[in-house]
Amino acid sequence: MLRFGSPGAPLGTAALDTSAADGRAPARGGRSGDRAERSGDRGGRARAPFASPDGTAAPPLHGPLLTYRQVVGSASVTRPTLLSVDDADRADLESIRALVRLMRTRHDLPVLLALGWRDREEQAAPVEWATRSTLEVLRPRPLSGPGVATVVRRVAGTAVEPGFQAGCLAATGGIPSLVTGLVAGLGELRLPLTGAGLEAASGGDIPVFGTRVRRLLHGQSPVAVRAAQAMAVLGDGTATTTGAGLARVETTAFTRSLRRLEAVGLARASAADTWSLAHPAVRHAVLTGTPSRTRTDLHGRAARLLHDSGAPAADIAGHLLASPAVAREPWARALLREEARTALLHGAAEHAVRLLRSCVPPGREDTCDPVLVMELGIAESRVDAESGIGHLTSVLDRLPGPDLRLTALSALVGALTRTGRTGRAAQLLAAQDTGSPSGRARLQLLEADMLLAATDNREAYTDLLEGVSLRLDLPGTTAEERALLAGRAFIAVSRGERLPQALSAADRVLLSGTPLTDSPVSLAAAAAALAYADRPADAAHVYRQLLEGADAVPDHLRAGLLALDGEAAQRLGRIDLALRSTAQALGSTPGARVTHHQTLALAVRLHALLDRGDVVSADALAGTVPPDAIDDAWQWSEYLAARGRLRLAQDDPVAAVADLTECGRRQELWQRTNPAASPWWYWAGHAHLAAGDPAEAGRLATRAVDLAHSADFPVALGTALELLASAGGERGRLQILEDAESVLAQSGAALSLARTRVARGRALLRAGHVGPARKVLRRGWDESHALGAHALHDEAHGLLLSAGARPRRAASRGAGELTRSEKQVARLAAAGRTNLQIAEALFVTRRTVELHLTSVYRKLGLSGRKELRSALGRPRGGADAAPARRER
Template sequence: MTTAHGDSSREPQPDGPDPEPVERERELALLGELTRRTAAGDPGLVMLEGPDGIGKSSLLRALVATARAQGLRVVHTRAGRQDHRLPLSTIRDLLAGLDVESMPPVTWPERPGPSGPDAQVPWPADVDGADVPFDVLGELQEIVRSAAANGPLAIVVDDAEEADAASLRFLAHGARRMAGLPVLMALTRRSGTHVPALNEVAALPLCRVLRPRPLTGAGIGLLARRLLGTETDAAFHASCLAATNGNPLMVTRLLTALREEQLPLTADRFTSVSEQDIPAFRVRAARLLHRHPEATVRAARALAVLGDEVSPETGARLALLDSAVFARSLLALVFLGLVTSNADGTWSFAHTLLRNVVLGEMSEEERDTAHGRAARLLHDAGASAAEVAEHLRQAPSTTHQSWARTVLREAAREAMLRASPMRAMQLLRPCVPEGTEEDCDPSLLVELGVAESRIDPEASVRHLSTALDRATGPELRLQALRSLAEALTRQGQVARAVGLLTRYRTETAVPLSGTADPQLVEARLLMAATGNRSAFTELLEAVSFDLSLPGDTPEERALLAARAAVSVTRLDRVAEAVAAARAVIGRGTATNDAPLFLATAASVLLYADLPHEAECSYQRLLEGTDALLDQTYPSLLALSAEAHQRLGSLDPALRATAAALKDVTVSRASRYEALPLAVRLHALLDRGDLAQAILLEKEIPDPVPDDSWQWNEVLCARGRLHLDTKDHERALAVLKECARRQAEWQRISPAVSPWWYWAGHAHLALGDQGAAAALAEEAVTGARSAGLPCALGSGLELWAAASDGERPLLLEEAEQVLMGTRAALVRARVRVARGKALQRLGYTKDARAVLRQGWEEAYDVGSRSLYTVAHRALLATGARPRRPVSRGLGALTQSESQVARLAASGRSNAWIAESLYVTQRTVEVHLTSVYRKLGLSGRRQLRDVLESEGIDNSEHEQ
C-alpha cells in the first residue's frame, strides 16, 4: 500500500515542498498518472479517504473526466442509495453499464419472496448477502475480465463504505485479482469508518491511499475568487480557515452563505459570532452533520453545550452514549473538521461559528434541557460554581431547584469579589423571576440589589426596599438599609437616603463596628454621590463636613477621607483636609481600611498640589491590591497615572493608563475609564505626540455619555488637543463647557483641573488678553489662599502671558514658587517662558542661562514639544547647544549604574551600601537620581527597564 498525503495537517510535509494553494494539484497529478498507466495496459487501484466535504467526490469526477479523455470505459456508481439495500445491488448497478459481448451468465443469489429484478420485497434483516458463493464472485470477476479485454476500464465507486456486504466482498475479491488487467479501480470512503473489506483493499501493495488535505489560506483565497469573483485579504482567508478547518465543502458553503446574505468579506465577520450570525451557513453545515449517524449528532450537541475543553467522560454522559461509541463519534467529528483535541486530553470545537452551527439547530427547549443536565453533571463531578452557573444561566427551567440557586449565589459572590457586578446580577436574576420578589429569601434580594446598584439603580432600589420590609434579623436589616441608602443616592433620591441614614442611626443604638458602622455608611453615601451631580449637590447641604474626627477607627478614617476629598475640591479648608488625609494614610492599614478610602485620602494630597506624596500612597496601595480581585485597582492606576503626569513623569503615566485601559473599548468607555483616558491624552500632548493624541481622541465618545466629573477631565484634555491643533475657537468652546460643569460639581479649586490654564491660552490665541488675565488672577488668588504651589506657578505664568510690563517679575515668582515642588514639567515650562521674556527685553546672557536650564529639563521629562520650543529660543540667543544626555540609561553615572543594577537584582539599600563601602544615604541619593533620569517611580519598575535594555544583573547576584 502506498499512502499519499497521509497527514491531514494544514502544514507542509517536512521533507517536501510547500503545498499548492488549493492542495489538489498533487492529487490530480496522481490520479492522472494512474489513468495514463491504465490506458497503457497496467492495472491501478486507488482509495480516496477523508471526511465529508474534503473533496473526494470532486476528485472522483476529475478522474472520470480524465479517464474518458484517455479512452477508458468508465462505470461509476454511488453506494448507499435507496435501491442499494439488497446483496450485490451496488455491483448490479455498477456492472449494468457494461455491454460485454458473450458475457458469461451470472447466477445471482436468490432472495426470499417474489423473484425478478423489479421485486420490491425487502430482505430480512439477518440476510446481508455476505455469504455469497465463491462461484458467483468468480462469474462477476469474469465479467470484468471480458470488459477489460475490449479496452481499458475504470471502475469508480463513491461512498464505498455504504455498499452492501456482498458488493464489498466482490470489490475486495476483484482488487486482489487485477494483475495483468488494464483496469483502474477507484473507491472513496469516509474517514473513521471501519469496513473490513475496504481495509483489506487499502492494505494491498497495488493500492494507493489518497487522503486529501484541507485547504490552505491561499487556497481559500483562490476558491473565493472562483466562487465570488472578487479578491479577499489574508486576514479573511485565515478567519475562514479557522472557522472551517479548511474543509472545502464547508468553505464553499460558508462563502456561498456570505454571498447570499450580502455580508462583508472581512475578518471582522468572524470576530464576534452569534447564533444568528450566518443562518445560511448554519443550515448548510447542519445538513452536513446530519449525514452522520445519530450518535455523532448527539456527541456534537453534547460538546456544543458543554463548551471548550470537554472531557470525554462528561461528554459521553451528557450525550447518553457508551464511551466507545462516543470516542468513535469524536473521531468522525474530527475528520469532519468540527472539533479538535487539546493537549490535556479534552475536546473543543474548532471555532465558535462551528459550535453555533450545532447549537443553532437545537430548539430552545432542547438547549434548556441539555444545559440543565450539563449543570447537574458538572456539579456532581465537583466543578467550580462559576462553571456550573454558566450552564444554569441557560437553563431557566432548572433554576427553581434549591441546589441550582445555591450554586448561582455562590458564583455571584465570587463575581462580586472579582469586581464583576454585571455578571453577579446576571447570575442572580434567574433566582428572582419577575413578580416573585415577595416570596424570595430577603438575603437573596439583598445580594441582587447590591449587584444591581451601579448597573440598574431602579431595580436595585426595588429589590432592596422589598428586602428591608421583609427582613427580620438585625444584621440583614442593617445591610439592606445601608445598601438601599447607597442605591437611592446613586439614583438621586438624596432626601430618602438621608432619612434612611437617620433611621439607620436609630436602629443601631448599640455601638457597631465594621460595615454596620453609621460613619462608614455616611462615607459610602458621599462616595456614591460622586456618580450623580444632583445627588452630590443635594447631599452637600444635608451632611456635616467636620474634619476634626480623630481617625482612630477604620470607620472614622473612611468618613474623614470622604469629607476631606469634598473639601479640597471645593477649595474649603485645604490645610485641614491635607492634615486629615495624612492622618488617614498614616494610621490606616491594608488589613483594616478599605483601599477605596485610602485612595480617596491620597487624592486629597493630589488635589492639594502634593503629587509626589500622593504617588507614594498610590504605589503602596497598588502593591497591596489584587489586580484581578479588587475593583479599585483600575482607579488606583488612573490616579497614579495622573500623579505621574503632574510630576512630569510621562512614561510611567502612559504605562499606567495603558494598564488601566487594558481590554477597554474606548468608544464604549464608561465614567470609570474616563479619567485614565483624560490623563493619557494630557500625557501624549505633554510628550508632543500629537498624532497619537488625535487618534485616541477620535475614539472617545462625543458628546460624552454623562455629566459625571470624570468626563469633565476628558473635556479639558479634548479642549487642550484642539488648542494644539490650532482650532482655537473650538478649544475655547469645549473648555467653557468644562468650566460650567466643574462649577456645577463645585470643583472650583485650580489644582483640581487645569481647564482654566488652557482656556486662558485659548483666549490669548484669539487675542483676548483681558479674559486670559481674569482667569489667571482668579486661579492665583485661590492658589495663594489655599497654599497650592503648582496651581500658583501655572497661574502666574498665564498671568505673565496675558500682561505686558510685569511679565519677567511674575515668571520669576512662578519659578521660585515651583522650586519647592517636584512638578518638573510645569517648572520647565515656566523657565522656558521666562527665558523667552528675558530675550525679548534684550537680556540675552540671562535668557540663555534660563533657557538652557529649561531646555535640559524638558529633555529630562521627555516633553518633545517643549524641548523644541526651548531649543529654538535658545538658538535665537546665539547659543549652539549640544544634545543633552540627562535622561535614560546613558545619563547614569558609573556609580548610579552600579547601584541601579544591584537594586534591580533585589538587594536592599543596606546590602548595597555594605557591598560598595558607602553610606545608605549615598545609595538613596543615587537611586533617587536613577529614578528621575529613567522616569521611574520606584524599585519595582527598575528590573523591567534594565531587562528591556538587555542589561544582565546576574553578575551582581553572587
Template sequence: MIDAGPNTLLERGAELEGLASQLSGARAARGSVALLEAPAGHGKTSLLRVLRAEAADNGLRVLAATGAPLERDFAFGIVRQLFDAELHGADAARREHLFAGAAALAEPVFATVPAADQQDPAHSTLYGLYWLAVNLAAEQPLLLVIDDAHWADAPSLRFLDALARRVEDLPVLLAIGARPAEPGAEQELLDGLATAPATRLHRPGALSEAAVRALVSAKLDAEPGFIAACFETTRGNPLLLTELLKSAPFAGRADEAEAVRTTVPGTVARTVTARIRRLSDHALAVARAIAVLGDATSLERVAALSGLTPAEAASELDQLAQADLIDPADARFTHPMVREVVEADLGAQRARLHREAARRLHADGALDGVVATHLLAAEPANDPWASEILARAGRRALAEGAPDVALTLLSRCSPATPESLVALGLARFRLGEDPLPPLDEALAGDVSPDLAADAAAIAAAALVLASEPRRAAARLRAAIPRAPEARRGELEDQLVEALSYRDDDAEEYLATVERHRDSDRPTLLCHLAHARAMAGAPRSEVLPAWRRAFADTRVFARLGVERFAALWAIEALLAVEAADEAKEAIRAMTDLTDRAGSRSSAGAAAWLEARWERRFGHLRRAEDLARHGLDLGRGAHVPETAIGTTLGGILLDRGDLPGARDALAAIPEPGPTASIFGLWATRARLQLEEGDPEAALTSLERQESADAARRWLIGLREDSHALRVRILLALGRADEAEAFARTEIDRAQAREAAGAEAVLHLALGDAQRAVDAAQRAPLPLVRATALAELGFALRRDGRRADARPPLREARDLAHRCGAVALEARVHEELVVAGARPQRLAFSGVDALTAQERRVAELAVRGLRNREIAEALFVSLKTVEVHLGRAYTKLGIKGRSQLADALA
C-alpha cells in the same frame, strides 16, 4: 508521532502528530491549546485518551475533567474536577505552595465552606486559578484535559480562556474536546477559546471507505456489498459504525445490506435502546439511576435510587458492563450518547429521580452546588427546602464570581424569599442587568432591615453606574432612616458618593460632608479632605485631615477595591502640592489594589500615578501610565472620561497638539462626570493653543460654573485660573486679566501653593516672580517653564550672558521631566544666546518607559519575576522582556546592579 497503541485509531496520523508536537512544546515551556472539535463519535475522546497516556509516559502531570449536561449549572464544576484530586492529595506544605501568591484568590473555590462575598470576585477568582495552574506547572509540566467541553460550565470556560491567553510561556498543554454547535453550549466562550492565539484546532473527520472496510473486516469476514452499505449509512462516523456492529449479530453478507440501512438511520439511540430493552427491568433501573446521578455515582446511591439492595445493584452493573453500556472501571457509560439515550427515555420519572438524588446527595453531605444541579433538573416545585438549597448555592456562586450561574439558581427559588430575591438582584447587577425588579419585589414583602439595607446598596450602585446618580441618592435617602444603626454609616457613605457625581447635587454633597466632619469614617474623611483642599484650605489644614483619613492604610481595604473615595483624598494632596505625601498614599493604594487583583482598581491606580508623574515627575512616564490605565478601564464610561482627559492634558504639556486632540476626541459622549474630571478646562486649553480664544472662553466658562457649584475655588483643573488669564490676554482684555490674576495670586499665597502662584505669574508674563515662586514648589515642569521664560525675556532685552544660566537650568529640568517641546525651544534659544549646548543623550533612567520602570522598581523592592507579573497583570514573559530592555537602556548586566542604576 504518538503511537496509538493496540486499539489503533485509523486515519488520525495528522492529529496525533500535531498533538505530539504540542506535547513536546509544553515540556519545553512553550505551552499551547489543542482544541479537538468534531461531531459526536468522530473520536475526540479516543484521541484525548491516547494523548493522556503519552503525556504520562513523558513525565507530565495529567489532570482531567469531563463536562456533563447537568453540571453546566455548577459553577467551576470543571475546575473542581481538574484540581480537586490533586489538592486533596496535597499535604499542608504543598497546599501552601500551590496557593502561594495570587493563587490564594482561588482558594475559596475549593473550600467546603463558602467564602464571604468579596468585591469583584469574577476577576480575582480567574486570576487566582491562573496562578494555581502556574504553581502546579512549576512542579512538573502539566497536561490539562477537558473533554465534552460543550457541557462545561461558563465560569470554568472563562478560566480556560484566561489560561489559554497566557499559556505560551508555561509548561502547560491544554487539551479540549468539544462538539461544534451543541445545543445549550456556551458557544461564545468556546469560540473565544478557538480563536486564542495559542490555540491549534484539530478537526478529526469522517473515515474513508478503506478505513471502514478495515474496521468491519477486523470483526467480520465481510463481503464488499455489506461494507459498502456500512460506509454509506454511517458516512464514515466511527461511533455509528461501532454501534452498528454491536446492534445485531451480522454475518457480513451482502444480502444484509438492507438490514444495515434500516438500522443506522435511527442512529445510536435505537441500537442503545435495543440493547437496553434486552436487559431486565432492574438493569434498566440501574442504568437510569446512573444517568440521573451523573458524576456523583456510588453503589449505595445507585442502589437507593433504583430501589435495589447494593448487592443486587452490583450484579446489574455487571450485566450492563457485559452489554458494553457501562465501563466497569468507573461505573460510567461507555459513551456520553448512551447516557443521553437513557436520560431522554426517563420520561415522567425524570423529575422524581432528580429530586430523590438531590435529597440523597444532601444527606451524604454533598456541596449545595451539586445538590442544586439536581433540583434544577427536577420540575420547579413549591418546596421551601429546595428553595433554601438553591439560594445558598446561588449565594456561593456569587461569592465565587459566577453571577451567571447564580442567576440560574436564584431564579429558580420557589418560593422566592427576600434573601433569594436580594441575592438575585446582586447577581443581575454583577451581570450588568437591571437589578431593580427583584429588589423591589423583596422590599415589597416582609423584609428584615438588614436585607432592606443590602437591597438599597445594590440598587444605588446600579443606578450610579447607569449614570442615574439622582435616583440612587433618592433611594439611599429613603433607606437610611429605616436601616439598622450599624448599617447607616455605610449607606451614608454611598449617598455621599452618589451626590458627588452631579454638579446639581453639590449643595447637598457639601452639606453632608460637612455634617460628618467629626466622623471617623474613612469615606467621609476622604471627601472632607478633598472639599477643604478645593475650597482653598492651606496645606497645613489639609494634611492633618488626610492623615486622619489614612491613619491606617488598610483604609483602602475597608473602602473596598471598587469604591474610589481614596482617590478624592489623593487628589486633595495633589491640590496642595504635597508631592511626597501623595506618592506615599498612591503607593499604599497600589500595593493594596495589586493584591486584590481587580482590573478596574488597577486602572484607577495607574490614572493617579499618571497624574502624579504629570505634576511632580516625568511626562513620558505620565503618558505611558495614562495609556495603561485607559487600557484597563476600556469600555467603562467613567474611566474613559477621567483618564482620557488626563491624557489629553499630558500631551498638551508635552507640546503634542494633534495627540491631545485625538485623546480628547476619543472620550465618549460626556456624561455628568465630565466636569469633575476637568474635561471642559482641558478642551479650553486645547482651543486656546489652537488659536481660538473665543471658543476656549466658552469651554472654560462651562468648567468654571461647574466648579463654582461645587465651591471649588482653586482652579485645579488644567490650572483653570491661569488659563482664564491667558485667554483674556489673547482676547485683548488685559485689564480684566490683570485684576483676576492679582486676586488669585493672593489666594494662592494664602494657601501656600507656590506652584499655583508661579503659574499665574507666568500667565501674566512676569517671569521673574514666576521663578521666585516656582523655586518653592515641587513642580519641575512649572519651574522649567518659568526659568525658560525668564531666559527668553533676558535674551530679548539683549542680555545674552544673563540669559544663559536660567536657560541652561530650564533645559536640564525640561529634559528631566520629559517636556520635549520645551526642551527643544530652550535649546534653540541657547544657540541664539551664544551658548554651545550639548545634545543630551537619550539613555539612562529617563529612557525607560513607564512599564519598564515599574517592573524595574518592583525588582529593586525584592519582588521575584512572577510576583511582578502578578502585580502588574502581565505574563512572566512580559516581565522578562521589560527587564531585559531596562538592563540594556541602563547599560547594566543584571538585577544586582538595578538599585544603583535607578538611584
C-alpha cells in the same frame, strides 16, 4: 446511464450505475481527491479487478446477472464504461463478489469498476479487494489552501486573501461541500470573502454552511452525533473523559467518534488529550441543530459534571444560566451566588445580575431567601437603580442581623442618592438609632456612603451639600469616623473652604487608617484631598500603598486608584509613570464605554501625552470618545480641559476656548473652585491669549493667584503667576516670572518649574538680557529633557539657538550620578528582575524600588525599563553623548 438493481434486489443497498467515461478519474460524489495510496500495476488504462479474492472459479451466470453482463458488454463496445457503487460500505459481501464475477469473463472490455465506501468502526466488505494487485485505492484528501482558492474562484468568481484561506480551512477542514457552503453562506449574509468577514459571521448561523454541517453530522453514527453535541456544549478544549461522560458513552467509543468527526472536518484534536469542534461556526451549527430540550439537559448535566470534577465556578455558571431548572438546586444556587460576588468585585455588575436573577424567579421574590434578594438588589443598584431600590426596600425589614441590614441600607442609600432622591435617603439616615456607639458608627458610615454616591449626580451633590453637616472636628478614632472625615475633607478642599481644618482631617485619616482596617475609598479620598492641596507626593505614596494591596480592591475602584496615581505622577512631572498608570486603568476599554473612574484616567493620559509632545497620539485617543459619551459627571469636565489643551496644541484656539469654557462652567456647578483641584483655568488662559483675548486670560490668572495665595498652594500660585506674566504687559513681567520660579522651586512640581523657566528665559531674551536668558533656558532645557517633555525641550532648544547658544547634548545624566542603592536596583531591573523580586533581594519594599527606578530614569534620561541595559552599559558619562533630540 444504465441502471440495474434496486434497494431490495440481490445487491442489497448498493446502486449499480453504468455511464460513459473518458478515461479520467470519476467525479461522482464530489472531488476525486489525491491518490494517497496505490497498489498493484499502475498501467495506463482503467481496468476492473475481476478476480475473486479467494481464487476460486466463477460459477456460471444465469438470469438477471447474465442479462446485465450482456448490457454492459454492449455498452462498452463503443465507449469506455464506468460501473460505480458509491455506497459499497452498505452492501453485503456476496453482492460485491457477484458483481465482480459478473465481469470476470470479459477482460477485453474497457470497463472500470469503482467501489466507494466510508470507513466504519468495522471494516466493510470492499476492503478485502484493496489488497488485489489489479486494484488502485484512492483516498480523498481535504483541500489545501490553494485548493480552497481554486474552489472559491470557480464558485464566487473572485480571488481570496490568505487570511480567508486559513480561516476557511479551519472552519471546513478542507471538505469541498463545506467550503462551497461557507462561500455561499457568506454571500447570503453579504459579507466579504475575507478573514474579517468570516470572523464577523462566526458568532451566528451561516445559512448554507450550517445546513451542510448539520447534514454531514447527522449522517454519522448516533454516538458521533452525541459526541459533537457534548463538545458544542462544553466548548473548546473538551477533555476526553469529560466529553465522554456528558455524551454518556465509553471513552474509547467517544475517541473513535471524534476521530471520525475529525476525518470529515468537524472536529480537531487539541493538546493534552482534549478536543474541540473545528470552528466557532461549526459549534454554532451543531448547537442550532440540537433540540432545545436536549440542549438544556446537556447544559444542566455539564454543570453538574464540571462541578463534581472541581472545575472553576466561572466555567460552571454559564451552563447553569442555560439550564434554569438545575440553577435553582441548592448546590447550583450557592455556586451562582459566589460567582456573582466575584463578578461584583471585578466590576461586572450586569453579569452578577444575570447570575442572581437565575436564582430568583421573577414574581417570586417574596418566597426567596431575603439575603439572596438583597444580593440581587445590591447588584442591580449598579446597573438598574429602580429595580435595585425595589428589591432592597422589600427585604430591608426581613433581613436577619444588624450587619446585613447595614449592608442593604448602605446600598439603598447609595442608589437613592445616585438617582437624585437625597430626601428619601436622608430620611432613612434620620430613622437610624444613634443611642449606642454602634448605632452612631452605622450612621457615620451611611453618611459617608451618601457623600460618595453623590459625586455621581451633580444635582444630588448640590442638594446634599445644602442639607448635611461638613464638620471636620471628628477625632477619627474609628474606621466609620475616618470614612466620614475623608469624604468631608475632600469636598472642603475641592471647594477651597476651611482648608487648614480639612487638611488636618485628611492627615488624621491617613495617620490612623490602614488598608487593613479602612475602606480603600476613604483612604483614597483623604489622599486626593492632599493632592488638591498641592501635596501630590504625599498623595502618590498613599495610592501606591493601596495599589500594592489591590487584591482586595474591586476592579472598578482599582481603575480609579490608577487614575489618581497617574494624576499625582503627572502633577509631579513623572510623565512615564502617568502614562503607565493610565494605560493600566483604561486597559482595552474603548472610549465610548469608559466608566467615570476611567474618564479621569483618560483626561490624565491626554495631559501626559501632551506633556511628552505626542500630539498625534493624544488626538487619536481623543478621537475614540464620541460626543454623546460625555455626561454630567465631574470627571468629564477634566476630560474637556485636557481636550481643550489638545486643541490649543493643534493651533485651534477657538475650539480650545469652547472646551475650556464649558469645563469652567461645569467646575463651578460642581463647586470645584479650588485652583489646585484642576488646572483648567491655566490652559483656558493660554487659549484666550492664543485667541487674542489677554483680558480674559488676565482675569483667570488674577483669580487663581488670589485663591492660591490665600490657601498657600505653591504649584497653583506659581503657575498662576506664570499665566499672569504672559497675560500682562512687558512691565513687571520678569519680576512676576522670577517670583513664579522661586515658588515652584520649593513645590516638587518639576514640569511646572521647567515650563516656567522656559517662559522666563523667553521673556529675558525678549528684553535683551541674552546672557541670563541662556542660563535660565539651559536649565529648563536640561530639566525638560530629563523629564521626557519633548515639546518643551524642543521649545527651549529653539530659544537657545535664538540666543546664540549651540546646545549639542543634554546635561550629564550618567550612571555616575546614581546613588549606590539606585545602581543596585537599576542593575537588577536591567537583568530582568521584577519590582517584587528586586525588593525581596534587597530586603526593601516595592515602593522603595519604584522610587529608585523613577529616580534612575530621570537621571539617565530614560523612558522606561527597556532602555536600562544599554544605558548602564555606556562608559562613565556616556549619557552625555546622547543626542539632544529624541527620535520620535
